[in-house]
Amino acid sequence: MNADLITLRRAGVVFGAVPALVEIDLTLRRGDRLALVGANGSGKTTLLRRLHGLIDGPGERTLHLCERGRPPVMAMLFQRPFLLHLSARRNLTLALWLAGVPRDERRARADAALERVGLQTLAQRSARALSGGQQQRLALARAWALRPDVLFLDEPTASLDPSAKREVETLIDEFARDGVTLVMSTHNLGQAKRLASRVVHLEAGRLVVDLPVDRFFRDTLPPAAAQFLKGELPWTT
Numbered sequence: 001m002n003a004d005l006i007t008l009r010r011a012g013v014v015f016g017a018v019p020a021l022v023e024i025d026l027t028l029r030r031g032d033r034l035a036l037v038g039a040n041g042s043g044k045t046t047l048l049r050r051l052h053g054l055i056d057g058p059g060e061r062t063l064h065l066c067e068r069g070r071p072p073v074m075a076m077l078f079q080r081p082f083l084l085h086l087s088a089r090r091n092l093t094l095a096l097w098l099a100g101v102p103r104d105e106r107r108a109r110a111d112a113a114l115e116r117v118g119l120q121t122l123a124q125r126s127a128r129a130l131s132g133g134q135q136q137r138l139a140l141a142r143a144w145a146l147r148p149d150v151l152f153l154d155e156p157t158a159s160l161d162p163s164a165k166r167e168v169e170t171l172i173d174e175f176a177r178d179g180v181t182l183v184m185s186t187h188n189l190g191q192a193k194r195l196a197s198r199v200v201h202l203e204a205g206r207l208v209v210d211l212p213v214d215r216f217f218r219d220t221l222p223p224a225a226a227q228f229l230k231g232e233l234p235w236t237t
């Protein structure tokens with residue numbers, strides 16, 4: 001099985017006349033826990049979306065085939081989950097229906113996913129009536145139910161209190177241990193340290209650092225990345 005999942009070659013994104021990503025070369029490999037860091041507007045979300053294929057642009061994006069010649073299954077988690085005014089379980093069965101999962105499997109997969117994130121007792125509760133942390137766990141359950149090879153996370157804990165943040169981080173860590181490849185954007189370098197194996201630093205749409213996590217925090221980085229690290233570190237808990 002190919003260890004590479006997605007490759008970008010000189011990939012960009014342009015909004016109107018404004019380049020948001022410029023000539024990115026990056027290969028996502030199975031088992032990566034890739035954190036995208038950088039200042040506001042540096043292109044983290046845009047890179048997540050370009051890797052996922054939600055937006056296109058100049059350059060190349062290659063999806064490498066997994067076993068039995070299928071492309072990698074991908075799921076995305078946003079900072080604020082988009083949930084419908086339906087029960088928690090129905091939000092999951094609907095996502096599984098959209099993904100083409102046969103009717104007789106949906107209920108069991110939804111319930112297994114709810115249990116996976118500790119929400120089995122709230123299966124009937126309206127998703128919109130759940131707390132922020134529970135909603136994010138439900139969104140994680142929805143992603144997990146799709147059995148993704150790659151999970152994209154866009155600042156997954158940015159709007160959560162510390163205890164909900166810990167719960168969500170624990171689940172993300174467990175998913176990675178189960179074999180899900182992660183790509184997450186984060187402003188929280190502490191989170192990158194806790195969850196990531198590899199860190200990419202973006203600056204004005206360009207990839208300026210791509211290092212294993214221990215080297216990112218140890219090596220001498222290019223000046224802008226070093227400055228970013230210095231500025232962010234007091235706020236990393």
Ligand SMILES: Nc1ncnc2c1ncn2[C@@H]1O[C@H](COP(=O)(O)OP(=O)(O)OP(=O)(O)O)[C@@H](O)[C@H]1O
Pocket residue numbers: 015018019020038039040041042043044045046047185
């Ligand atoms: N839909 C859009 N239309 C126009 N410009 C956009 C759009 N989305 C992003 N941009 C611009 O692209 C650049 C990169 O934005 P992006 O959201 O990827 O940055 P980011 O690093 O994720 O920022 P933040 O940390 O604030 O979330 C910014 O200049 C932003 O204003």
